[in-house]
Amino acid sequence: MTDDHDTPAAEGPIKTPKQLAATVVAAFLVPITLLLLVAGYFGAQPRTGAGSDAFDEHAVALRLQPVGRVALRDAPAGNAEPRTGEQVYQAVCGACHTNGTLGAPKHGDKAAWAPRIAQGFDALLHSALKGKNAMPPQGGGATSDYEIARAVVYMANDGGAKFAEPPAPAASAAN
Numbered sequence: 001m002t003d004d005h006d007t008p009a010a011e012g013p014i015k016t017p018k019q020l021a022a023t024v025v026a027a028f029l030v031p032i033t034l035l036l037l038v039a040g041y042f043g044a045q046p047r048t049g050a051g052s053d054a055f056d057e058h059a060v061a062l063r064l065q066p067v068g069r070v071a072l073r074d075a076p077a078g079n080a081e082p083r084t085g086e087q088v089y090q091a092v093c094g095a096c097h098t099n100g101t102l103g104a105p106k107h108g109d110k111a112a113w114a115p116r117i118a119q120g121f122d123a124l125l126h127s128a129l130k131g132k133n134a135m136p137p138q139g140g141g142a143t144s145d146y147e148i149a150r151a152v153v154y155m156a157n158d159g160g161a162k163f164a165e166p167p168a169p170a171a172s173a174a175n
Contacts, residue, residue, distance in 0.1 A: 082168070083147050085154025092141030093151055102134035105159065113159025121163045124152050144169075
């Protein structure tokens, strides 16, 4: 026969009824707390399916907004005089042509302008209207083709050319 008193008692981390009660409560509360934290995390993510706010008026308007916008500006009044070549040069062209920025021929530099003048007025005007090398179309300014032509004549003539002033648009349409 075995004697129950000779068998050693089982050893473990729980030694008292108070520790047993704390372990049972912790075994219940820790998984529940973890489940609530995970549910809270995934519940806070934006929903895109049914039952979400993806179809409310503001969200739809944001998705349908245009990619770009067109800004129209008023044309000058019919009786406004077009700017002279010197005025256009000072407003638009002078930023680069005064000091030769990015290889632009300096205003009044006959040696730099000679090969360009040799190409003729039409070639110079085309370069000014369409852009060339670092120069953007129309020098980056908002000017009419007629005003650009006047600026080309102004700069080229100061560089040694003898180009005539271009005719005004109304005068060329009548011819």
